[in-house]
Amino acid sequence: MAVNIPLLLDKLFLGHSEEFGSSNALNKNCTFVVLVSTGSFNPPTYMHLRMFELAKDALKLLGYYVIGGYMSPVNDAYRKQGLLPAVHRVKMCELACKSSSFVMVDPWEAMQSSYQRTLIVLSRVQDCLYRDGLIKRDSLKVMLLCGSDMLESFSIPGVWIPDQVKAICRDFGIICIRREGKDIDEMVRNNEIFQENKSNIISVDELVPNKISSTKVRECIRKGFSVKYLMADEVIDYIKDQKLYID
Numbered sequence: 001m002a003v004n005i006p007l008l009l010d011k012l013f014l015g016h017s018e019e020f021g022s023s024n025a026l027n028k029n030c031t032f033v034v035l036v037s038t039g040s041f042n043p044p045t046y047m048h049l050r051m052f053e054l055a056k057d058a059l060k061l062l063g064y065y066v067i068g069g070y071m072s073p074v075n076d077a078y079r080k081q082g083l084l085p086a087v088h089r090v091k092m093c094e095l096a097c098k099s100s101s102f103v104m105v106d107p108w109e110a111m112q113s114s115y116q117r118t119l120i121v122l123s124r125v126q127d128c129l130y131r132d133g134l135i136k137r138d139s140l141k142v143m144l145l146c147g148s149d150m151l152e153s154f155s156i157p158g159v160w161i162p163d164q165v166k167a168i169c170r171d172f173g174i175i176c177i178r179r180e181g182k183d184i185d186e187m188v189r190n191n192e193i194f195q196e197n198k199s200n201i202i203s204v205d206e207l208v209p210n211k212i213s214s215t216k217v218r219e220c221i222r223k224g225f226s227v228k229y230l231m232a233d234e235v236i237d238y239i240k241d242q243k244l245y246i247d
């Protein structure tokens with residue numbers, strides 16, 4: 001039985017914008033995008049937030065308008081080594097999102113009693129938005145936002161369910177941020193499902209390459225090094241207060 005947690009809508013852009021002049025953005029004939037990023041966020045870094053900015057810019061050039069984004073921290077049952085309890089990761093994501101005008105946290109996945117696959121997470125966000133009726137179904141697109149390491153994992157046998165990968169690519173779409181020089185076009189060329197849905201897979205190159213990773217941040221904390229300017233000050237304060245990531 002799913003734990004019922006309402007989807008936050010407070011930062012969703014549903015009104016006026018300079019880009020749309022004086023008229024209401026939602027009356028315009030364009031596709032509105034809601035980004036969903038799934039991951040450990042252990043802890044959330046500036047790069048996790050930066051991904052939303054990069055995706056928003058890239059989609060704008062393609063004629064899409066991003067009206068909001070969600071970070072969805074993975075459930076504890078994912079059992080990745082060193083994964084902190086979801087309560088901490090959700091809290092840190094909430095603190096990280098404070099500085100964003102459009103990125104929110106969706107704690108639904110983290111708060112369920114079992115692991116939730118990414119397709120289920122995307123479907124739930126889409127269902128909530130459809131149910132609310134705030135945006136017309138045919139002008140709303142929910143997309144998975146990820147880094148190229150995650151896109152690469154789609155092709156590793158046994159990690160994802162092929163039918164679910166198909167559904168994610170076909171019914172949602174993926175916006176993928178290049179990470180550490182990975183060739184996203186090659187990944188798309190070498191995967192049949194990606195090939196079939198290549199118009200729905202958008203790759204984003206960074207103008208300012210950024211190698212921040214949660215693993216490296218955890219390593220710095222363990223060694224007692226500074227992590228300032230790698231993630232939000234509020235997140236750093238929380239980690240200190242709660243004495244997290246020190247073995």
Ligand SMILES: Nc1ncnc2c1ncn2[C@@H]1O[C@H](COP(=O)(O)OP(=O)(O)OP(=O)(O)O)[C@@H](O)[C@H]1O
Binds near residue numbers: 037147150
């Ligand atoms: N520097 C980065 N460039 C591009 N994508 C990134 C970067 N850091 C994280 N991501 C993406 O953010 C999402 C969530 O990542 P995750 O929480 O696993 O962070 P991570 O830094 O990869 O963590 P870890 O180091 O613990 O594996 C994934 O889609 C991942 O690819």
Ligand SMILES: NC(=O)c1ccc[n+]([C@@H]2O[C@H](COP(=O)(O)O)[C@@H](O)[C@H]2O)c1
Binds near residue numbers: 117
């Ligand atoms: N089949 C699936 O839906 C599937 C498989 C592997 C990873 N994932 C997701 O990808 C993300 C990976 O996060 P990490 O890079 O931190 O391991 C998590 O949100 C996880 O739930 C989903």
